[in-house]
Structures are given as C-alpha cells and as structure tokens.
Amino acid sequence: DTEVTQTPKHLVMGMTNKKSLKCEQHMGHRAMYWYKQKAKKPPELMFVYSYEKLSINESVPSRFSPECPNSSLLNLHLHALQPEDSALYLCASSQVDREKREQYFGPGTRLTVT
Amino acid sequence: GESVGLHLPTLSVQEGDNSIINCAYSNSASDYFIWYKQESGKGPQFIIDIRSNMDKRQGQRVTVLLNKTVKHLSLQIAATQPGDSAVYFCAEQGSSNTGKLIFGQGTTLQVKP
Secondary structure (H helix, E strand, O other), X not given: OOOEEEEOOEEEEOOOXXXXXXXXXXXXXXXXXXXXXXXXXXOEEEEEEEOOEEEEEOOOOOOEEEEEEEOOEEEEEEEOOOXXXXXXXXXXXXXXXXXXXOOEEOOOEEEEEO | OOOEEEOOOEEEEEOOOOEEEEEEEXXXXXXXXXXXXXXXXOOOEEEEEEEOOOOEEEOOOEEEEEEOOOOEEEEEEOOOXXXXXXXXXXXXXXXXXXXXXXXOOOEEEXXXX
C-alpha cells in the first residue's frame, strides 16, 4: 500500500479564518512533507518532518504552521492567509533510509482563499 | 545555483509511438533522481527513480537514462497510450539526503489517438 490520504479535498476560506489541512499515511514512513503547487508549476517544498521533528522550513510565512502529532499524521494549520496562498497543497511521505528515498504524494487539498 | 529543467514544455505523440521526455539538471552533487507523473486534479505519482551510480533503469514500459557527464536525465515511455497523457516532472535530490526534492518545470505529454 503506497497511499497517502489528505483531507479535505477542497477548502475555501476567508482571510480571517483558521483552518487545518490533514495528511495521513500508514506505510511506516518516518519522513513527511508539505508542498505547495500553483497551477501549471512544479511542487515547491514547504516543510520536512523527520522522526516527527521539523527538519526543514523553506522560509515559509508564519501564517502556515505545520504539526506532526505522530508518525502517521501531518497537519498544516492555516491562519490569516492571503489570496495568493490559493494553491494545491500536497503532502508526501518517504522512508528516511538513504536507499529508499522515493516520496509518495497524496491527492492534495485545493485551497482557495477569498 | 540549483535548478532542474526540462527541454520542452509540451510533447505530442501518436498512440503506440515511443515518447522521450528530457530533463537537464545543474547540481552535480545530486545523486538521486525521480520521475513523477501528474494527471489533472491528482497528486504526483511515482514512476521510476535512479541513483547516480547507474546509467539506466527499466520499469514496466518505462526507462530512465542518466548521463552525468552532461547532467541529463530522460524518461522513455514505450508504446505510449492515451492513459499516459499527463504532466511529467523530473526531480533531483542531493547526497545529504535531507529529503529535499527539487522539481523541474514539467513537460505535458499529449497522446493523440
């Protein structure tokens, strides 16, 4: 099973709202990732968690707050977003092992900020 | 700086023909490369990967070639089918294995029936 699930599939939120994106995997992967993808562009890395600890933050604005409650779950808390934050938010997971580095992606959450 | 790029934004092929999608990378320290397929409205789907100690790797109907001398990566799809229509991304990862993938800009493959 190489499935990464994400909820919700679609989210519309106002600039004053607080919402959360959720990601789950049951492949035993200990690395999890958040990416942002704008239309017709490649995914851009936002955050990396390794063994439930934040290891990379790609200078993401603080209105995006990641959380890794356990080895299977990854959240992205959203607050005071801007319309330009509208995008597809992708979660991915992988093993930490150097020999098995392929990342598996979820279907994404389509976020629209109004 | 680090960058991964693709030579053509769109590739149109006839059903049944072979497809070749190219990718150039600039970071000579990268030692791991992946090809992803992304269909409309879906997340990227892993196709095949290759490490820098290899020149070629084959999967089911797909082959990845790596030329480290000219820092070039290609994906070959045999007997292309309509279901292969998608955007294809190459991605590279450095030897430090931080998990950070750098994606190319993507090539759209259109398969004509």
